[in-house]
Amino acid sequence: MEATQQGVAITDADEKIIYVNEGFTKITGYSFDEVKGRSPNMLQSGKHENPFYREMWMNLLTNGYWQGEICNKDKSGHTYTEWLNISNLTDGKGKTTHYVAVFSDISPLKEAENQLKEMNKQLNRLSTLDGLTGIPNRRAFDDRLSSEREKALQWNKPLSIILLDIDFFKLYNDTYGHLSGDDCLKKAAAAMERKAVEFSGFIARYGGEEFVVILTDTTLEESGIAAEEIRKSVENLKIPHLRSQISEYVTISAGLATLLPNKQGYTEEDLIDLADSALYEAKKAGRNQLKISTTIST
Numbered sequence: 001m002e003a004t005q006q007g008v009a010i011t012d013a014d015e016k017i018i019y020v021n022e023g024f025t026k027i028t029g030y031s032f033d034e035v036k037g038r039s040p041n042m043l044q045s046g047k048h049e050n051p052f053y054r055e056m057w058m059n060l061l062t063n064g065y066w067q068g069e070i071c072n073k074d075k076s077g078h079t080y081t082e083w084l085n086i087s088n089l090t091d092g093k094g095k096t097t098h099y100v101a102v103f104s105d106i107s108p109l110k111e112a113e114n115q116l117k118e119m120n121k122q123l124n125r126l127s128t129l130d131g132l133t134g135i136p137n138r139r140a141f142d143d144r145l146s147s148e149r150e151k152a153l154q155w156n157k158p159l160s161i162i163l164l165d166i167d168f169f170k171l172y173n174d175t176y177g178h179l180s181g182d183d184c185l186k187k188a189a190a191a192m193e194r195k196a197v198e199f200s201g202f203i204a205r206y207g208g209e210e211f212v213v214i215l216t217d218t219t220l221e222e223s224g225i226a227a228e229e230i231r232k233s234v235e236n237l238k239i240p241h242l243r244s245q246i247s248e249y250v251t252i253s254a255g256l257a258t259l260l261p262n263k264q265g266y267t268e269e270d271l272i273d274l275a276d277s278a279l280y281e282a283k284k285a286g287r288n289q290l291k292i293s294t295t296i297s298t
Helices: 022-028 050-063 107-127 138-155 169-176 178-198 220-235 268-284
Strands: 007-012 017-020 065-073 079-090 096-105 159-166 202-207 210-216 252-259 290-292
Touching: 007 022, 050 065, 050 079, 079 107, 138 159, 138 202, 138 210, 138 268, 159 169, 159 178, 159 220, 159 268, 169 178, 178 202, 178 210, 178 220, 210 220, 220 252, 220 290, 252 268, 268 290
Parallel strands: 252 290
Antiparallel strands: 007 017, 007 096, 065 079, 079 096, 159 210, 159 252, 202 210
16 A cells, blocks of 8 residues: 555554554545544535535445545645545444545646637637637527527517618729728627627628627617617718718618517527618618518517
8 A cells, every 4th residue: 555656544443543554645635643533524525415425435334445536634724636446344243443545646647638628619709700800600599599488488578680781892902902891890790799788689600791689678669779770880880881872981780670479489690681771771772771571579
């Protein structure tokens, strides 16, 4: 036991330490003289509640062993994570005479594991953001819409979609160049995001110069007010657009659809199609305006 890198501690039946090896001292910082006759409870970190220890002892008393991950505290007060195996030794009559604990410090492994989880979390977050504008992308929108639709159906709440398109954006790119076009998209996205948040909305880049907003639990009238405010937020930036056929500044056309779930329900595609039809009508009517779908499911 002295040769092993693992920590080893042996207690008597009263849970008083009668032996520890060098591995124990290396991991915990305590020498044998410092722990002799004391309970292993001295190593508890305070990170586990009483039910954790009750379950441990229930397994130990019932099955004769317990193993698992546990946080303890060393002599310096540093908390570390260990993988612990505890077994009981019995005499010929089956009475417990000793407990043997063998443990390994897995703190470096847990730290690496946590770092990997954080990296995966960041990668997952980045995978749902649009690389240019920094707002959620189409993938994030699809996931969010699916989730919000389920909640709307469950609670019989309205759900709204606003599709927004930058007017004459191709002409803007042709006139000012793609770098300026990218800058225009970023400014427009930031302005619409700020306004969407005011209405508790979720905005995403739908593709190209098109954006989409989800509004939950808002009436058609409330959604119309929000849609118009979001749409105007871009025009208020006063980004010059010399080749626009309707304004001297960059403007937005928008289509809004608000649905209440009926007995048969509806699909995400139904809602998007209604908003898209409304957006088409806004463009057809001269752009730089909002059109609202008149097909409402009740």
